[in-house]
Structure formats: C-alpha cells, structure tokens
Amino acid sequence: MQIFNKIFEPISIKNLTLPNRLVVSAMRTNMVNDKGVIDERYIYYHEEKARGGWGLVITENCLINPESGVSKCLPGLYNDEQVDALKNLTDRVHKAGGHIAAQIYHAGRAGNVEITADKQLVAPSPIRDFTKKDIPRALTIQEIHELTEQFAQAALRAKKAGFDAVEIHGASGYLLSQFTSPYSNKRTDKYGGSTENRTRFSIEVVKRVRELVGEDYPIFYRLTTNEYLDGGLGIEEAKVVAKLLEQAGVDVMHCTQGVFVTNEYTTPPYAVTKGSLISNSAAIKSILNIPVIGVGGHVNTPTMAETILLSNQADMVTMARASLADPFLPVKAKNGDIEDILQCIGCVQGCLGPRKNGIRCLVNPLTGREKEFPKIPARQPKKILVVGGGISGCEFAIMAARQGHRVSLIEKQDHLGGQWCAACMPYGKADFANLINWQRHEMDKYQVEIKLNTELRKDILSKELPDVLAIAIGSIPSVPPIDGLQDCGLLAQDVLLGKCDTGDCVVVIGGGLVGAETAEFLALQGKRVSIVEMLSDIASEAMKNPRKLLLKNLENHHVSTYTDSKVVKVSPTQVDIINQAGNLQEIVCDTVVVATGSRPAEIDGGMINEYSGKVLYVGDACKVGNGLLNLQDALEKAYSL
Numbered sequence: 001m002q003i004f005n006k007i008f009e010p011i012s013i014k015n016l017t018l019p020n021r022l023v024v025s026a027m028r029t030n031m032v033n034d035k036g037v038i039d040e041r042y043i044y045y046h047e048e049k050a051r052g053g054w055g056l057v058i059t060e061n062c063l064i065n066p067e068s069g070v071s072k073c074l075p076g077l078y079n080d081e082q083v084d085a086l087k088n089l090t091d092r093v094h095k096a097g098g099h100i101a102a103q104i105y106h107a108g109r110a111g112n113v114e115i116t117a118d119k120q121l122v123a124p125s126p127i128r129d130f131t132k133k134d135i136p137r138a139l140t141i142q143e144i145h146e147l148t149e150q151f152a153q154a155a156l157r158a159k160k161a162g163f164d165a166v167e168i169h170g171a172s173g174y175l176l177s178q179f180t181s182p183y184s185n186k187r188t189d190k191y192g193g194s195t196e197n198r199t200r201f202s203i204e205v206v207k208r209v210r211e212l213v214g215e216d217y218p219i220f221y222r223l224t225t226n227e228y229l230d231g232g233l234g235i236e237e238a239k240v241v242a243k244l245l246e247q248a249g250v251d252v253m254h255c256t257q258g259v260f261v262t263n264e265y266t267t268p269p270y271a272v273t274k275g276s277l278i279s280n281s282a283a284i285k286s287i288l289n290i291p292v293i294g295v296g297g298h299v300n301t302p303t304m305a306e307t308i309l310l311s312n313q314a315d316m317v318t319m320a321r322a323s324l325a326d327p328f329l330p331v332k333a334k335n336g337d338i339e340d341i342l343q344c345i346g347c348v349q350g351c352l353g354p355r356k357n358g359i360r361c362l363v364n365p366l367t368g369r370e371k372e373f374p375k376i377p378a379r380q381p382k383k384i385l386v387v388g389g390g391i392s393g394c395e396f397a398i399m400a401a402r403q404g405h406r407v408s409l410i411e412k413q414d415h416l417g418g419q420w421c422a423a424c425m426p427y428g429k430a431d432f433a434n435l436i437n438w439q440r441h442e443m444d445k446y447q448v449e450i451k452l453n454t455e456l457r458k459d460i461l462s463k464e465l466p467d468v469l470a471i472a473i474g475s476i477p478s479v480p481p482i483d484g485l486q487d488c489g490l491l492a493q494d495v496l497l498g499k500c501d502t503g504d505c506v507v508v509i510g511g512g513l514v515g516a517e518t519a520e521f522l523a524l525q526g527k528r529v530s531i532v533e534m535l536s537d538i539a540s541e542a543m544k545n546p547r548k549l550l551l552k553n554l555e556n557h558h559v560s561t562y563t564d565s566k567v568v569k570v571s572p573t574q575v576d577i578i579n580q581a582g583n584l585q586e587i588v589c590d591t592v593v594v595a596t597g598s599r600p601a602e603i604d605g606g607m608i609n610e611y612s613g614k615v616l617y618v619g620d621a622c623k624v625g626n627g628l629l630n631l632q633d634a635l636e637k638a639y640s641l
Contacts (some may be wrong), residue, residue, distance in 0.1 A: 002302075002333075002336060002338055002614050003336075004302050004303075004305075004306045004308075004311040004333055004334070004570040005070055005307065006306050006307055006310050007020055007021050007022060007302060007317075007330075007333065008020045008334060009021065009308050010568050011179065011265045011291060011316065012220045012313065013054075013218045013252055013291060013319075014215075014216050015216045015217070015218070016099065016164050016218050017164055018055040018056050018099055018131065018316075019055055019099075020053070020330060021051075021305070021309055021316040021317060021318060022053075022054050022055045022057055022078075022305060022316070022319055022329075023056050023057075023058065023293055023316050023317065023318045023319070023320075024049055024054050024056070024058060024318075024319065024320050025055040025056060025222075025254070025256075025295070025318045025324045025436055026058050026059060026061055026103045026167070026169070026222075026319040026320075027060055027163040027291075027320050027321075027324070027351060027359060028060045028074070028355065028359065029042060029045060029060055029355070029358060029359040030073060030356070030357070030358050030359060030369065031045065031358050031359070031368070031448050032074055032075050032076075033073060034072040034073055034076065035072075035076070036062075036063055036066070036072070036074065036075055036076020036077075036082050036376065037075075037076070037082055037085050037088060037388075038075055038085050038286025038611065039055045039368075039372070040184035040371060040497075041358060041371050041372075043088065043089050043092055043121050043370070044368055044370040044371040045358075045359070045367075045368060046092075046093050046098075046100065046261060047092055047093060047096045047325055048088060048370050049097075049098065049283065050092075050093045050096035050097055050098025050100075050330035051096045051097065051098075051327075051328070051331075051453075052323070052326075052329065052330055052332040053097070053328070053329075053330035054098065054327075054329075054330055055316065055336065055495065056099050056100070056101060056164070056165075056316075057093070057098060057099070057100045057323075058100070058101045058102075058103050058152075058162075058167055058220075058244050058523075059075060059102050059103055059109075059175075059368060060074060060075065060103065061074060061075075061102065061103050061104070061120045061169055062074065062075040062076065062077045062102050062103060062104050062105070062149050062158070062572075063075070063076045063077065063078055063106075063154075064077065064078055064104055064105070064106055064147070064150040064153075064154040064436060065078045065106075065147075065150050065234065065460050066078060066115070067111070067113065067115055067116045067117060068105070068106040068107060068150075069105075069107050069111060069112065069115070069176075070107050070110065070112050070255075071112055072115050073398040074138055075102075076620050077102065077104060077154035077155075077157045077158055077161075078150065078153075078154060078157075080157065080357060081394075082157070083157050083161045085158055085381050086102070086157075086161035086163070087156075087160075087161045087162050087164075090160075090161055090162030090163055090164075091162060091516040094162070095449045096254075097156075099164045100163055100164055100166075101157035101158075101163055101164055101165035101166060101167050101218075101220060102155075102161070102163040102167070102171065103166075103167040103168075103169050104151060104154045104155060104158065104166060104167070104168060104492025105168075105174050105175070105571070106120065106147060106150075106151075106170035106174065106175040106176070106637055107174050107177075107349045108122060108123045108124075108136070108174055108175030108178045108521075109121045109122070109123035109127070109128070109129045109132065109134075109178060109573060110129055110131070110132070110174055110175075110178075110260055112434065113134050113297075115491065120133055120134070120136065120137050120492075121136035121137070122136055122137060122139050122143070122401055123136035123137075123139070123175070123178050124137050124138060124139065124178050124179045124184060124187055124191065124192065124198075125136065125138050125139070125184060125188075125192075125202075127183075127184055127186065127543055128303070129173065129184075129260060129261075130261035131260045131261060135354050138187070138403075139190055139250045139452075140488070141189065141190075141191070141543070144191060144201055144204075145204075145214060146285070146611040147175075148204050148205050148208050149208065150202070151168065151205045151209060152205070152208040152209045152212045152310055152619055153209065153212070153487075155168075155209040155212060155219075156212040156213060157239065157312045157331050158506050159213050159217055160380050163301040164218070164362065165217070165218035165219070165220055165251075166209065166213065166217070166218075166219060166220065166250075167219075167220035167221070167254060168176060168202070168209065168219065168220070168221050168222065168250075169206060169222045169225055169554065170202050170222055170223055170224070170245075171222040171224040171254075172222070172224060172258065172259060172260075172266055173227075173258075173259030173260045174225075176201060176202045176205065177224045177233075177259070179198055179199075179200075179201045179202065180198050180199050180202060180224070180233060180241050181198070181224075181227060181229075181232055181259075181475070181518065182198065182231060182232065182233065182237070183229055183231045183232040184231070184340075185198050186394055187578045190319060191253045191584075191596075192405040192578075193245075195237055195240045195241065195518075196240075196244065199240075199244045199245070201240050202221075202245060202248075203245065203248040204397075206219060206221065206245060206249050206250055207248055207249060208247075210249045211556075212441040215369050216220050217634075218236075218251045219249060219250055219252075220250070220251065220252040220253075220254050220293075220318055221245050221250040221252070221253055221254065222254045222256060223238065223242055223253055224238065224256060224257060224258070224259065224282050225238045225242075225255045225256065225257050225281065225283070225284055226238060226258075227257070227258065227259050227262060228257065228258055228259075228265050228579050228641065229259060229261065231264055232259070234502065235248075235280055235283050235368070237281065238280075238435065239283060239284060239287050241465075242284045242287065243287055243471070243596035244634075246289065246290055246405075247490060249289065250314075251290055251291075251416070251466070252290060252291045252292070252293060253284055253288060253290060253291070253292050253293070253491045254292075254293040254318070255280055255281040255284050255285075255292055255293065255294055255295060255314075256295040256297075256318075257277055257280050257295070263411070263544070263545055264545045264546075264548055264549055265277060265297075267348060267352055267541045267545060268298045268323075268346070269298070269347065269348045269415060269428075269543065269545045269546040269549065270298070270345060270346035270347065270428040270429055270431060270432070270546065271346075271427060271428035271546055271549040271553075272297050272298060272346075272428075272549070273297070274296075274297060274304065274346075274431075275296040275297055275298070275299055275304055275308065275310055276296075276297050277297035277410060277448075278294050278296065278297065278299075278313045278314065279295055279310055279313070279331070280295075281293070281294030281295065281296070281313055282294070282311075282312075282313035282314070282315045283310070285312070285313065285314060285315070290316050291315035291316060291623070292316075293314060293315070293317070293318055294308055294315075294316070294317050294318065295310055295318045295613065296312025296313075296314075296318075297339065298315055298321070298344070298346045298347075299318070299335065299345045300319070300320065300321070300325070300344040300346070300431065301318055301322075301323045301343060302329065302333035302338075302341070304329075305317040305319060310335050315416060321344045321346070321348075321351050321361075322337070322343070322366060322445060323343075323346045323574045324344065324350070324351055324359070324361040324362055325342050325343055325344040325363050325364050325367075325511065326342040326343070326364065326365045327367075328361065329341050337431070337436075338440065338452075339437075339441050340445075341438075342364055342434075343431065343434040343435075343438070343439050344361075344362055344363070344365070344431075344433060345360050345362070345363055345429075345431045345432050346428075346431060347432075347543070347546075347613070347627070347628075348494075348543045348545055349362045349543055349545065349626065349627065349628040350362050351627050352543060352544070352545065353628065355545065357425070360412075360628060360632070362627050362628040362631060363434075363435050363438075363631070365395065365399075365631045365635035366429055366633065366635065367399075369635075371640050373635065375402070376403075376406040377403055378403040378405055378641065379406050380546040381403075381404045381405050381406060382405050382406070382466075382467040382641055383405070383406045383464070383466045383468075384397075384406065384407045384408070384466055384467065384468045384469075384470060384641070385407075385409075385410070385412055385460075385461075385464050385466035385468070385469050385470070385620075386400075386408070386410070386470045386472055386494065386605040386620075387406060387409075387456045387469065387470065387471050387472060387473055387603070388409075388411060388418065388471065388473040388618075388621065389410075389411030389413070389415075389416040389417070389418060389450070389452070389472075390416075390417060390419060390420060390470035390473075390474045390619065390620070391417065391418065391420045391435060391436065391439065391619075391627065391630065391631065392418075392442060392472045392474070392618050392620065392621075392630040393409060393411075393418075393470065393472030393473075393618060393619070393631065393634075394416060394436075394439040394440075395439065395485075395630075395631045395634035395635065395638075396470050396472060396616075396618050396619075396634040396637060396638050397443055397448045397470075398442045398446060398448070398638075399634065399638035399639065400444070400470075400638040401446035401448050401535060402446055402639060403638070403639070403641070405468075405591075405641065407446070407448045407449070407638045408448070408449040408450075408451070408464060408466075409443070409449070409450050409451070410454040410456060410460065411450070411451070411452050411453075411454065412453065412454065412455040412499050413453070414452050414453050414534040414559075415452065415534050416436055416439065416440055416450070416452075417433075417624040419474055419475070419493060419598075420432065420435065420436060420498060420621075420627070421436070421495045422492075422493040422496040422497050423443070423627070424436075424497040425497065425521060426496065426517035426518070426520060427521065427524060427553065428549075431640065433530040435620055437624065447530065447564065456603065456604070458607055460557070461607065462492065463609055464611055467613050467614065468613060468614045468615075468616065468641060469611055469613055469614070469615050469616070470616045470618050470637070471603055471615065471617045471618065471621050472617075472619050472621055472634070473520065473601045473603055473610075473615065473621045474593070474600075474601055474619065474621060475598035475599055475600050475601055475620035475621070475624045476594055476598050476599060476600075476601045476621045477491050477492075477493065477596070477597075477598055478596060478597045478598055479491075479594055479596065479598045480567075480569055480596050481565050482509075482568070482569070483569045483570065484569055484570035484571050485509070485567070485570045485592070485594065488571065488572045488592055489509070489592045489593065489594040490502065490572060490591060490592065490593050490594065491593075491594055492508070492510070492514050492518040492593050492594060492595035493514075495518060495522070495593055495639065496513070496517075496518060496521060498541065501520060501591065502590065503527075503589070503591045504526075504528060504590055505528045505588065505589045505590045505591070505592020506519075506522050506527050506528070506529050506530070506573045506589060506590065506591045506592075506593055507529075507530045507531075507532060507587050507589040507592050507593070508522075508529060508530070508531045508532070508593045508595055509532050509559065509565065509570075509590070509592060509593065509594050509595065509596060510539075510594065510595035510596040511531045511532070511535070511538035511539065511595075512533075512538075512539065512541060512595065512597065512599065513535070513539045514567050514595045515531060515538070515539075515540055515593075515595030515596075516531065516538050516542075516551075517539075517548055517550065517552065518593060518595055519531050519554060519556055519559050520553050520557070520559070521559035522593075523553075523554065523558070523559050524557065528558075529556075529559045529560070530559070530560040530561070530562065530587055530589070531559060531560070531561045531562065532562045532565050532567055532575065532577055532587070533534065533562070533563050533564075533565065534559070534564070534565065535564070536564050536565055537562025537563060538551075538561055538563065539551070540603040541544050541626075545587075548629070553583070556618040561575035562577055562579070562585070563581070564579060564580035564588070565577045565578065565579045565585075568584075568628065570592050572592075573588060573589065574586055574587065574588055575586070575587045575592060575629065597624075599623050599624060600620055600621050600624060601618075601620070601621060614641075616637050616640075618633060618634050618637055619631075619633055619634060
C-alpha cells in the first residue's frame with residue numbers, strides 16, 4: 001500500500017484550512033446559461049469532486065461584467081441576482097465535504113467580439129492576438145479604474161456566495177496577463193513600459209479586492225510564469241511580477257504557463273513530457289514567502305504529485321484533468337486503492353473539445369453527465385453478452401455491470417483493447433494503455449466474465465441465452481481500390497503493433513491522424529517517410545494542441561507531405577500520385593503503408609437474425625468514431641437497457 005504523506009498534509013491560508021494539497025483548477029464546463037447563471041448539472045459536477053476528496057476546487061472563470069468573457073455562457077459575478085445560485089453551489093459543495101474558490105476574470109483581446117456592446121475587444125494596446133482576427137482598442141485609464149472596481153465587486157459577491165476564496169485570473173493570455181506581458185503591452189503611460197508599470201493594473205486589482213473582502217479572506221492569483229513566446233514574459237521577469245503581487249497582498253500564487261498561441265504549455269497533451277513544466281512553479285516558489293500551486297504539465301497520478309511536493313517545487317499541485325478522469329482520485333489514493341484510479345491520458349478530446357453539451361472526458365464518459373446517469377441499480381437486472389473486448393465493449397460491460405446486470409464478454413483475440421492497443425504505440429501515448437488496464441480491473445471488480453480467444457458462435461448464443469446481445473466488434477481498415485495497393489500495402493495498425501517491418505523508405509497513404517502518427521512513429525526510427533493525402537491538410541481531425549506538436553515533430557524529422565494529391569498506382573518500389581494541378585509524380589520507396597480510414601466490422605447476419613433478444617451495436621461496430629464518441633456511445637447504450 002502506497003502512503004502519500006505530503007499530499008494529505010493540511011495547509012492553512014488565512015482563515016481557510018485545506019485537508020490536502022490537491023487542487024482542481026478552473027476548466028470551462030459549458031453548463032451555464034447566457035445570463036451567467038449556473039444549472040443543476042454544474043452543481044452535480046462540483047459535488048462529485050467534493051465527495052472525491054479534492055483539497056480545493058476552483059470554478060471556471062467567472063465574468064466580472066457581461067462583456068468580459070470568451071462567451072456569455074460562463075458563471076457571472078457581475079450582479080447580485082447571480083449570487084443565490086452560486087450560494088446553492090457552495091452550500092452543497094460544503095455539505096459534501098469540499099472547499100471551493102471562485103475564479104474571476106476578463107478575457108481582454110482574447111474575448112468574443114460578438115458579445116461586446118461596440119463590437120470591439122479591449123486590451124492594453126491595439127495589438128491583435130495571434131488566434132483572433134480582430135484588432136482590439138486600448139483601454140483608457142478611466143476604463144482600467146472601472147474594471148478594477150468590477151474585479152473587486154465580483155470578489156465581494158464571491159465571498160457573499162460562500163466561496164472559500166477568490167482567485168484573480170492573471171494568466172493564460174487574458175486581460176491582466178496581457179498587461180504584464182511585454183509582447184502585448186506597448187503602453188507609454190503608467191500602465192506600460194517597466195515591469196512595475198505593466199504589473200500596476202494587477203496590483204491595483206489585488207489591493208481593491210483586499211479592501212472589499214477583508215484581511216482574513218484568501219486571495220489567490222493565477223500567474224503566467226512563462227509565455228513561451230518571442231518577446232513575451234519569461235520566467236525571470238515573472239519572478240518580479242510574482243514578488244510585486246505578493247507585496248500587494250496575494251495569499252497564494254497559482255503558477256501556470258503559456259498563452260493562446262502556445263496553449264500546448266497551458267493544457268499540455270500527451271506529447272509533452274509529464275511534469276516537465278513544474279520548474280516554472282519551483283522558480284516562483286524560490287523567491288516567495290506565500291504558498292505556490294504548481295501546474296506541472298499533465299500530472300495525472302498521486303505518485304507524481306507527491307514527488308513534486310517532496311522535492312519542494314510547489315506547496316500544492318493542480319490536477320485538473322486528472323479530476324475529470326477520476327473525481328475520486330484523492331479518496332482512492334488515501335485508501336491505497338491505486339489500481340482503482342482512472343488516469344487522465346492527456347488526449348484533450350473531451351476537456352478541450354467542442355463541449356457543446358458540457359465538459360467531457362474520453363476515459364470517463366460520466367464526466368459532465370453525473371446527474372444524467374446516477375449510480376443507481378437497474379430495476380430489472382438482465383443477462384448480457386458483449387461481443388468484442390475493445391474499449392467500447394469493455395466500457396459497455398462495466399457500465400452495465402455496475403447497474404447490477406449479469407455481464408459476460410467474449411473476445412476473439414488473446415487480449416483486450418482491440419484497436420486501442422495500436423493507439424498506445426505512437427509517440428507520447430504510453431499512458432493510453434492505462435485505460436485498458438483500468439477497464440480490466442473494473443470488469444474484475446464487477447465480476448464480468450471474460451472469455452478470450454472466443455468468437456461468437458451459434459452454440460455460445462444458445463448456451464448463454466442472453467437478454468441483450470451487445471455487438472462491439474469494432475472496425476476494420478478500409479483499403480481503397482487503387483491499382484496494386486491490395487498486393488503490397490501494409491496496414492498502419494499492423495506496423496504500429498510490430499506485426500510487420502518496413503524498409504528504410506516508406507510512403508504512408510492517408511494523412512489523417514492514424515497516418516500522420518504512423519509516419520511520426522516510423523520517422524522516429526530513422527526511416528525516410530512521406531505522407532500522401534487527398535485533402536489540403538494532414539491530421540485535420542486531431543485536437544489543436546497535440547496536432548501542433550505532431551506537425552512540429554514531422555517537420556523536425558523531415559517527413560515529406562503531399563497534400564491535395566491522389567494515389568493512382570502502387571508497386572513494391574514506387575507510388576504514383578497526381579497532384580491538384582494534374583501533374584503526375586513518382587515517389588520511390590521500399591514500403592507502402594495504408595492508413596485510409598476504417599469501416600464497421602461485420603458479423604454473421606444469419607446468426608443475429610435467429611436471435612430473439614435485444615441487439616445493440618456499440619462503438620465502431622455502429623458508426624466509426626474516435627475514443628471519446630465511442631465511450632459516450634457505450635455509456636448511453638448501457639443505460640438504455
């Protein structure tokens with residue numbers, strides 16, 4: 001049994017004592033209406049984390065005025081009518097044993113021009129953000145003073161709403177950090193120029209907040225320690241900013257890094273080495289006398305959090321995305337149930353994805369849907385046979401079994417995981433294997449009977465006589481009818497899994513995510529690789545942050561890309577393509593690898609037709625999708641029984 005002494009050491013900040021050092025930082029949930037009022041889902045989501053034992057949960061960025069955010073659909077602290085709903089939130093979080101802080105912010109030039117009165121964003125200077133098309137206007141000194149008061153009034157409302165602390169958001173490329181940054185602040189008045197002047201706005205906000213909330217109420221500050229941007233704020237100047245803010249009255253410094261254009265450092269995906277960014281927090285901690293919260297970069301296990309604390313690089317550790325994967329991580333760690341922890345894999349598909357219906361998590365389909373799918377037993381337990389042991393079939397089995405259904409699962413291979421096993425192989429994706437391990441652990445816990453090396457046959461169906469047959473046999477590669485391809489093309493999945501070797505010069509046909517990652521996988525082995533893609537871009541379906549790092553890696557390893565190009569003929573030593581201009585090109589190679597998509601696998605229709613029970617097609621067997629969509633599908637269908 002692992003013991004985490006440092007994690008579970010209480011810490012006191014003013015009148016607030018937290019039971020442990022694990023922090024859930026702000027994440028946008030999209031569970032708020034356009035009046036800035038939270039809904040019941042929002043409360044359930046935070047209650048779950050309170051029950052899970054996190055030391056402190058910090059809400060997503062709360063608006064200080066209706067025009068201050070990237071969206072109107074963020075919690076508001078700009079009028080008194082919003083306080084009652086937030087008071088309900090804090091009361092219920094406290095009743096569940098948790099502590100909660102409100103983050104307050106103004107997005108500045110990173111905001112949404114459509115929700116501003118004059119259709120123009122504001123900033124320290126009229127400099128466009130890399131990710132925006134609109135040039136903002138510079139705030140006047142009078143407007144800066146008005147915003148300072150709005151920050152303070154929002155903090156006071158947070159205190160009235162029962163929040164245990166308030167966090168001023170001065171990071172991530174939002175307004176206050178735009179002022180502190182030498183890249184975005186080119187003012188020539190008292191709010192520009194020197195580090196002290198560029199920090200003045202933040203200092204005035206902190207001091208005015210202190211005047212309104214009182215001496216005993218904790219004030220946190222979210223600080224960008226390094227923008228990773230040419231001409232931007234670096235770690236040494238960030239130390240000066242931090243020291244000035246400490247002197248102004250900040251009680252806790254919450255250290256992060258990156259801005260919108262370098263967001264791969266703000267929300268690091270799997271390709272960023274875990275914990276590699278904690279040195280920024282350590283540098284800030286070395287010159288402050290107040291506690292520092294460290295954002296280490298994809299810290300997804302209690303063991304890593306413990307080592308960060310033991311090495312004195314931070315006083316508390318942010319594990320925001322880890323809380324999406326498993327809201328009960330702290331409780332499980334404290335009880336020594338390490339294998340029961342569902343780890344974040346750094347995919348950023350759910351937490352940074354569209355979030356149209358609320359925040360999601362690939363590995364935990366219940367995230368953001370806690371109210372929709374409560375943990376209650378089924379009224380009529382059924383006997384269920386799941387066919388297919390990929391992640392969709394396993395997830396369906398887990399969700400069905402935890403409702404009390406009797407579940408068996410058969411898998412034709414000698415292992416679980418299906419195509420997810422190949423997904424674990426590309427650069428940086430070792431943690432993806434944790435999902436398979438956790439699913440096996442959960443199926444053992446819920447007594448799901450697993451039979452490997454077993455295909456669905458009539459005798460099995462007649463013997464089992466299940467009430468429900470869940471077909472989760474996944475998908476198979478779709479190979480286009482290109483002259484010569486069937487005879488000499490290797491499948492990308494087989495290459496990733498080591499089932500076949502390639503020569504030194506490889507052409508990958510298909511530049512989707514699978515093709516691009518396979519090309520990267522081969523290039524890292526020193527092979528000369530080319531990608532041919534019919535569309536105008538490669539890996540276009542990938543999430544922004546991992547895609548950026550993937551493309552950079554492909555460039556660094558000199559992978560050639562032929563976009564807007566169609567393969568017309570393949571031989572063992574050559575691939576002929578036609579580009580958009582209609583020109584024929586010949587690419588010499590040793591090996592051709594096919595990564596041209598997938599289609600649902602098929603099952604014996606006659607056998608299914610003879611079966612009289614309910615049939616469900618789950619995951620790729622129903623419709624080919626990504627891991628996030630497939631596990632959501634498994635959850636929904638398991639609860640439809």
